[in-house]
Amino acid sequence: MIERHITFxxxxxxxxxxxRFFAERYSVAMSQAPGFVRVDLLREAESPTRYQMTFxxxxxxxxxxxxxxxVHQALQPDLAALFSTNEIMGYAVVA
Numbered sequence: 001m002i003e004r005h006i007t008f009x010x011x012x013x014x015x016x017x018x019x020r021f022f023a024e025r026y027s028v029a030m031s032q033a034p035g036f037v038r039v040d041l042l043r044e045a046e047s048p049t050r051y052q053m054t055f056x057x058x059x060x061x062x063x064x065x066x067x068x069x070x071v072h073q074a075l076q077p078d079l080a081a082l083f084s085t086n087e088i089m090g091y092a093v094v095a
Contacts, residue, residue: 001037001093002063006053008083015049018082022053026079029071030055035062056093063090
């Protein structure tokens with residue numbers, strides 16, 4: 001199993017829109033991808049414009065399939081408009 005953590009620095013005036021985009025579009029599309037296990041969105045308690053998206057796929061191949069899928073690619077322009085920077089970390093789930 002693979003887990004990825006993506007930290008987003010969301011534009012201060014777009015946080016509600018970011019949360020809505022995640023709930024109504026991004027997570028819905030991701031949940032239909034082959035190998036999908038789960039996705040969560042967390043907002044940092046001390047910094048209300050920083051979010052952590054965590055998601056799991058059965059393996060690296062299915063995670064890569066989501067990342068390169070036409071559905072994911074189509075969501076990217078709308079997502080990118082909502083944040084200034086992001087950082088991605090990948091993990092192999094060991095326990």
